[in-house]
Amino acid sequence: MKKRVTLTFPKRSVQMPITYRLAKDFNVAANIIRAQVAPNQVGTLVVELSGDIDQLDAAMDWMRAHDITISLASREILIDEESCVHCGLCTGVCPTEALHLNRESFQLNFTRSRCVVCEQCIPTCPVQAISTNL
Known part of the structure; x- marks a missing residue:
């Protein structure tokens, strides 16, 4: 099972090896999507967690228990078809190739599942x- 979550760390927990503990202690894989973590600051990590449902819950x-706030990520990318000029600039920064130009029509295509x-x-x-x- 997979869950996309946002983790918010208090200043004192930023130094904890969270992804290591998830893998070692719970057999949960953490794919880091976005991170804003710095010493002595509140940290934010958007991750996709993968594993057995019971292990994910644990x-x-x-x-x-370590004061890390967990929010289910339900955000989605929206594309305004009326405004889009199909320039393709977004395709160059998309790490999963969810955004790509159709080679024949030169129209932007968005694969939401990616x-x-x-x-x-x-x-x-x-x-x-x-x-x-959101």
Whole structure:
């Protein structure tokens, strides 16, 4: 099972090896999508957790016990078809190739199932045609 979550760390927990503990203690894989972590600051990590449902639940309980806030990530990328000029700039920053240009029509195609909502495409779009639902 997979869950995309946002983890918020208190300042004192930023130094903890969270992804190591998830893998070693709970057999849960953590694919880091976005990270904002620095010493002596509140940290934020968007991760996709993969593993057995019971192990995922145990891992999330462990993180909560260490004062790590867990929010289910339900954000999605939205593309305003009316505004999009199909320039393709967003395709150059998309790490999963969820955004790509059709080679025949030169129209932007979006494969939502490949998108990890890293949001790198949003500031890249020159006409602000890309946003999130939240």
